[in-house]
Amino acid sequence: MTLRPASVADLDAIMSLERASFPGDAWSDAMMREELGSPHGWYVVDEEAGRLVGYGGLRAVRGATDADIQTIALAPEVRGRGRGRTLLRALLAEAAQRGVDDVFLEVRADNPVAQALYLSEGFLEVGRRPRYYQPDDVDAIVMKLDLRGRAALEPSAADAGACT
Ligand SMILES: CC(C)(COP(=O)(O)OP(=O)(O)OC[C@H]1O[C@@H](n2cnc3c(N)ncnc32)[C@H](O)[C@@H]1OP(=O)(O)O)[C@@H](O)C(=O)NCCC(=O)NCCS
DSSP states (O other), rough: OEEEOOOOGEEEEEEEHHHHHTTOOOOOHHHHHHHHTTEEEEEEEEEEETEEEEEEEEEEEEEEEEEEEEEEEEEEGTSSSHHHHHHHHHHHHHHHHTOSSEEEEEEEEOHHHHHHHHTTTTTTEEEEEEEEEEEEETTEEEEEHHHHHHHHOOOOGGGGTTTO
């Protein structure tokens, strides 16, 4: 897998994965374009043989001590081979570089695969937003990672997913 920072030029390929991965609650083109162009964001894409097969995004306002994992998605045919973990670690490495202490995310209560990934990276459930995902009526689980504490325990963990 090859990771590289995303740009607005990746919008169409990202949106086609976005719509396939999140039917019903995909972001709009306009929202994603804004994310990709934001100085507070950092998006990374995963390519295989020149084809975009995954992406992930972080929102970390400069100077703030917390950040959010905005999204992670992979094409169905490349899931389950460790790429999601590598993407997540790349986002966490960028958050660490920006001096972030805590990383937050929201995940659908009916998405056990993503929850397992986040739990295995040290995220803990800190709350629920009932019926947050509409029209599916599914709760959002809010998770938090103590990034600073994690780095102190495992100095190399945050670097493991750094972009190549
Ligand atoms: C969630 C997603 C990003 C994970 O990426 P992935 O490459 O498939 O996952 P990985 O291979 O890196 O596996 C990481 C962990 O996820 C969990 N996992 C992965 N596939 C799983 C499966 N089929 N069943 C249960 N758990 C699974 C495991 O805990 C795994 O760790 P392990 O391999 O040590 O057991 C990917 O499946 C995806 O794009 N899903 C659709 C979009 C989505 O739900 N995004 C998250 C929104 S919050």
